[in-house]
Amino acid sequence: MSCRIQNSIQNSLWFLTSSSSSSSYSLAKNGVNNRIRYFPKRLSTSKPSLYCTTRSTTTDSQNNLIGSDSFVLTTPLYYVNAPPHMGSAYTTIAADAIARFQRLMGKKVIFVTGTDEHGEKIANAAADQGSNPKTHCDTISQAYKALWGNLDIAYDKFIRTTDVKHEKIVKEFYSRVLANGDIYKADYEGLYCVNCEEYKDADDLLENDCCPVHLKPCMARKEENYFFALSKYQKQLEDTLAKNPDFVKPSSRLNEVQGWIKSGLKDFSISRSSMDWGIAVPNDPKQTIYVWFDALLGYVSSLLEDDGNPSLQNAISAGWPASVHLIGKDILRFHAVYWPAMLMSAGFSLPKMVFGHGFLTKDGMKMGKSLGNTIEPNELVLKFGPDAVRYFFLREVEFGSDGDYSEERFINIINAHLANTIGNLLNRTLGLLKKNCESILVVDSTVAAKGIEFKETVEKLVKKASVQYEKLALSSACDAVLEIGNAGNVYINERAPWSLFKEGGAASEAAAKDLVIVLEAMRIIAVALSPVTPRLCEKIYTQLGYTEDEFKALTWTETKWGGLKGGQVMAPPEPVFARIETQLPTLDGTEAPKKTKQKKKDKKLQSQNMVEA
Numbered sequence: 001m002s003c004r005i006q007n008s009i010q011n012s013l014w015f016l017t018s019s020s021s022s023s024s025y026s027l028a029k030n031g032v033n034n035r036i037r038y039f040p041k042r043l044s045t046s047k048p049s050l051y052c053t054t055r056s057t058t059t060d061s062q063n064n065l066i067g068s069d070s071f072v073l074t075t076p077l078y079y080v081n082a083p084p085h086m087g088s089a090y091t092t093i094a095a096d097a098i099a100r101f102q103r104l105m106g107k108k109v110i111f112v113t114g115t116d117e118h119g120e121k122i123a124n125a126a127a128d129q130g131s132n133p134k135t136h137c138d139t140i141s142q143a144y145k146a147l148w149g150n151l152d153i154a155y156d157k158f159i160r161t162t163d164v165k166h167e168k169i170v171k172e173f174y175s176r177v178l179a180n181g182d183i184y185k186a187d188y189e190g191l192y193c194v195n196c197e198e199y200k201d202a203d204d205l206l207e208n209d210c211c212p213v214h215l216k217p218c219m220a221r222k223e224e225n226y227f228f229a230l231s232k233y234q235k236q237l238e239d240t241l242a243k244n245p246d247f248v249k250p251s252s253r254l255n256e257v258q259g260w261i262k263s264g265l266k267d268f269s270i271s272r273s274s275m276d277w278g279i280a281v282p283n284d285p286k287q288t289i290y291v292w293f294d295a296l297l298g299y300v301s302s303l304l305e306d307d308g309n310p311s312l313q314n315a316i317s318a319g320w321p322a323s324v325h326l327i328g329k330d331i332l333r334f335h336a337v338y339w340p341a342m343l344m345s346a347g348f349s350l351p352k353m354v355f356g357h358g359f360l361t362k363d364g365m366k367m368g369k370s371l372g373n374t375i376e377p378n379e380l381v382l383k384f385g386p387d388a389v390r391y392f393f394l395r396e397v398e399f400g401s402d403g404d405y406s407e408e409r410f411i412n413i414i415n416a417h418l419a420n421t422i423g424n425l426l427n428r429t430l431g432l433l434k435k436n437c438e439s440i441l442v443v444d445s446t447v448a449a450k451g452i453e454f455k456e457t458v459e460k461l462v463k464k465a466s467v468q469y470e471k472l473a474l475s476s477a478c479d480a481v482l483e484i485g486n487a488g489n490v491y492i493n494e495r496a497p498w499s500l501f502k503e504g505g506a507a508s509e510a511a512a513k514d515l516v517i518v519l520e521a522m523r524i525i526a527v528a529l530s531p532v533t534p535r536l537c538e539k540i541y542t543q544l545g546y547t548e549d550e551f552k553a554l555t556w557t558e559t560k561w562g563g564l565k566g567g568q569v570m571a572p573p574e575p576v577f578a579r580i581e582t583q584l585p586t587l588d589g590t591e592a593p594k595k596t597k598q599k600k601k602d603k604k605l606q607s608q609n610m611v612e613a
């Protein structure tokens with residue numbers, strides 16, 4: 001494992017104390033006098049009475065609105081300050097694999113992704129490009145969609161926070177929180193990182209007030225804004241996490257979140273007076289809603305049907321709460337502290353889980369648009385194909401930890417796992433079947449495997465894969481499936497059917513059964529690895545004589561041993577995964593694997609194939 005685990009780069013937030021008895025707070029650092037004055041009057045205190053039910057909406061034990069029982073999975077809505085990079089692709093690939101697995105398990109999946117298009121960072125990015133924000137957002141959001149197409153991402157909903165329906169949902173939600181007495185106006189001064197779009201705690205900054213994530217100086221700001229009474233939800237959040245430790249995953253991140261809450265939650269500003277590229281605050285058009293308060297609601301507005309009335313009630317009944325929010329650890333605090341408190345205030349159920357994965361790093365720093373130290377995923381796809389990119393990052397980086405990219409490692413892993421262990425095993429088995437059995441299976445795979453230990457090994461490994469997928473342990477799930485390939489290679493090498501065929505008679509019959517056994521294992525691999533490498537798996541499946549439609553209709557039940565039947569005709573063998581033979585310059589400056597090494601391996605394989613022939 002070449003992943004480098006590095007210390008978590010924590011984002012920090014500027015929280016404001018909300019105790020109503022206090023009227024001023026000094027948060028001075030380096031001469032910056034951060035003073036907050038609270039306006040004594042809350043804007044509204046009446047609780048909304050929207051707890052009615054609709055066709056498919058019910059309430060949970062706390063009387064919060066919940067929708068249907070779909071499996072709703074979300075990626076972050078990515079900032080359109082710059083086109084996507086490998087980091088953005090990483091979360092989306094992982095989400096796609098989880099969504100595909102859950103669909104195989106028979107769940108009604110709603111996989112949500114999209115783009116976050118408001119705020120100062122976007123307005124600045126558009127101005128830098130000599131463009132207006134709307135045109136800029138259209139271009140970059142299209143770049144995200146194009147990349148998802150290139151990576152075979154099968155999302156169900158793509159939400160843009162500039163969509164009209166989203167704006168309506170944000171305003172309705174804001175009004176509910178306001179009516180619940182959780183929004184008030186106050187002044188503040190603080191240090192702002194535009195790239196994070198957040199106020200920073202001065203203690204968390206580097207020299208010259210630089211943001212530790214973006215390495216750029218934060219700016220001193222003073223504004224009169226609306227605040228959300230986060231502090232009011234401290235106890236409720238503590239209780240929720242204590243009762244529901246699975247709410248934040250992995251568990252190390254739960255500890256982090258509990259630590260933040262324990263240290264005291266302070267109210268935060270949810271509007272900007274200096275920024276007009278955003279959704280106007282209801283009843284105060286001089287202010288726009290803070291980009292995070294706006295963007296988080298994209299998870300809800302995305303659920304709306306295209307032709308329905310864009311109301312919160314309709315969005316909730318279409319699938320809320322989300323089953324999993326998949327995010328990078330940089331935005332954990334927004335998802336595991338701010339968002340649940342906002343939902344509590346508005347009277348909606350909390351998502352069931354927030355999973356904060358690690359960072360893809362370059363030279364130890366988080367790869368990011370603002371730092372510009374990114375790898376271009378489209379180039380990787382163009383060079384190696386979507387399956388290779390998907391497999392490498394999901395298999396190589398333990399989900400939850402950080403990982404550094406190296407092209408040398410990439411090529412070695414892909415050649416060893418996909419081209420050799422899986423692709424070559426299928427190819428050589430089908431070659432033997434064609435030569436000796438006219439590509440027809442002699443017997444049902446269940447009959448062929450009677451009393452064979454290899455079958456039990458496969459069954460155990462496929463069970464393990466499903467448990468790992470379910471736990472979002474994607475790397476371990478890949479390993480379990482790859483182990484089937486390894487066991488298949490060991491089996492065929494030990495049995496040496498190419499020799500048995502030469503002996504003829506009973507030995508030849510046994511060899512024909514061995515081929516059925518290995519091909520059945522390949523069929524199971526094609527189902528079990530399809531969440532990660534859908535194209536490769538479809539190719540495997542069609543080589544086994546099935547149609548594309550049959551592949552698309554697969555469920556996890558088909559990982560059960562016994563799919564292949566006697567008399568079934570296999571397609572002529574064709575390589576399903578081409579070995580990477582590149583000597584082209586690498587994308588990351590690392591050296592591509594030496595040809596000599598590859599040649600040696602190729603020679604070994606060639607001689608193996610010659611023996612088989």
Ligand SMILES: Nc1ncnc2c1ncn2[C@@H]1O[C@H](COP(=O)(O)OP(=O)(O)OP(=O)(O)O)[C@@H](O)[C@H]1O
Nearest residue numbers: 078079087088091327328359360366367368369370
């Ligand atoms: N290096 C990375 N490793 C893993 N995931 C990443 C990485 N960079 C971005 N992401 C994913 O994108 C989310 C952040 O989206 P955002 O649009 O802010 O991208 P960004 O590149 O981090 O932007 P910026 O560099 O401007 O902060 C993260 O929470 C994570 O899901």
Ligand SMILES: [Zn+2]
Nearest residue numbers: 193196211214
């Ligand atoms: Zn920053």
